[in-house]
Amino acid sequence: MSGNGLTASIRRLISPEEQLSRSTPSPFDQLRQQMNDVLGDGGILKEVVQSGEGPPVPENASVLIHYSSFLEYSDRPFETTTHLKYPQMMKLGRDVTLAGLALGLLTMRKGEFSRFLFQPQYAYGDMGCPPLIPAAAVILYEIQILDFLDSGQVDDFITMSPEEQNTVPLSTLLDVVSTQRSFGNRCFKQSRYDHAKGRYKEATLLLGNRETRSDAEAEKIKTALLPLYLNLSLTELRLDSPHKALKYGNKALEIDSANTKALFRCGQAYLELCEYERAQGCLITAQAKKPFDTDINNLLRKVAICYRDSLDKQKELCAKMFRDLRGK
Structure with missing residues (x-):
């Protein structure tokens, strides 16, 4: 302009x-x-x-x-x-x-x-x-x-009571959730992670409050929850909350145990928590499904280096303890 x-x-x-x-x-x-x-x-x-x-x-x-x-x-x-x-x-x-x-x-x-x-x-x-x-x-x-x-549809839906929300078609709820997720994505791109987290969590609550009437509806709810859990996991990583990131990554794996993004998020969280064996386990499983994925392979190498350094430090600490004992 x-x-x-x-x-x-x-x-x-x-x-x-x-x-x-x-x-x-x-x-x-x-x-x-x-x-x-x-x-x-x-x-x-x-x-x-x-x-x-x-x-x-x-x-x-x-x-x-x-x-x-x-x-x-x-x-x-x-x-x-x-x-x-x-x-x-x-x-x-x-x-x-x-x-x-x-x-x-x-x-x-x-x-x-x-x-x-x-x-x-x-x-x-x-x-x-x-x-x-x-x-x-x-x-x-x-x-x-x-x-x-x-956002007009979102505003109207949120003002309803939980009982009223359960009377609207599932398609309306899914549209509302999709808009909320879009709001969250926009906030995330702007590095406004707390705002993004709020939008994602609100969407998961709306889905969680839904009383499903059939197995087909339950599956649609799970399908809508999966990307929200993945987004929440990544957002918590940006907010330096690896425990919460792991929680949402595991929720995603409960829906789809083979989801490589969920495995990758858990691997990232375990790395931040210095739980290298578990991080390796998640990433190796993800690598088996996407062997040429650059992000997975790079993070797996990083975990291997951190794990090796951690073992070396443990060996040095043990050796020092034995030297001190012998000296005594």
């Missing part, structure tokens, strides 16, 4: 007084000429700079965006997220409360980069927000949609 999206000639305009003296349109007036009226009342104007793909952002979604907001005649934003490597995911109606921004986002698609002009009634009103935003200010927003998740 570059500057405030206006051309270099517009950026050179210094003040409203200079603009009036030249009898030329203001920067925002020039920008309006290439924008579309979103609502038909002139309150929200939009220019698509880069098209996105897929469906538009749904109502009640949670969005991951970069944005910058500008006043007219200013080439620096009064608010921006472009300096953040990982902007926070925001929920429409809760975290996104500016009317124009919320309505504008509903017109956008994943990957899209657009500019919006918001009239005061869709921005900060006739009062503005002194001293930063003057009265009756028109605001320019540059927005890029990085990703979004349809």
Whole structure:
């Protein structure tokens, strides 16, 4: 996202007084000429700079965006997220409360980069927000949609009682769990491991509270739990909690005893706990199923080195003890 999206000639305009003296349109007036009226009342104007793909952002979604907001005649934003490597995911109606921004986002698609002009009634009103935003200010927003998740279904489901949750179709629960896992994955990629853990655990609780009506439903529940346990195990490793990582790795193995990711996670946890023989056992079993897996083979070599060093230290300690005994 570059500057405030206006051309270099517009950026050179210094003040409203200079603009009036030249009898030329203001920067925002020039920008309006290439924008579309979103609502038909002139309150929200939009220019698509880069098209996105897929469906538009749904109502009640949670969005991951970069944005910058500008006043007219200013080439620096009064608010921006472009300096953040990982902007926070925001929920429409809760975290996104500016009317124009919320309505504008509903017109956008994943990957899209657009500019919006918001009239005061869709921005900060006739009062503005002194001293930063003057009265009756028109605001320019540059927005890029990085990703979004349809969290409305999750919100509705979580507000239900456990009894009500058990009355909805299993497919609805699985959709909710999938969205929660996606939230967790997004947090994990941003290294927000505590937040990721919370999302994963909430999803496992929702699945655990489900009263299954058949063996087929029970299998679907287990299938949904498996990746959550694997994600929790890895998250606990990132949080330096190998005991908990091992717990979730073993839960995954209870569902699928041959799962190489679960075996690998347990191997990692045992290594952190300095239980080298058990780490080797898990990794050798995983290696037998995926003999050319680089991660498994590298970790197995690391465990072997640590195990050998541990045995050498034990031998040295025993030798020292015997020398001390002989000396006495």
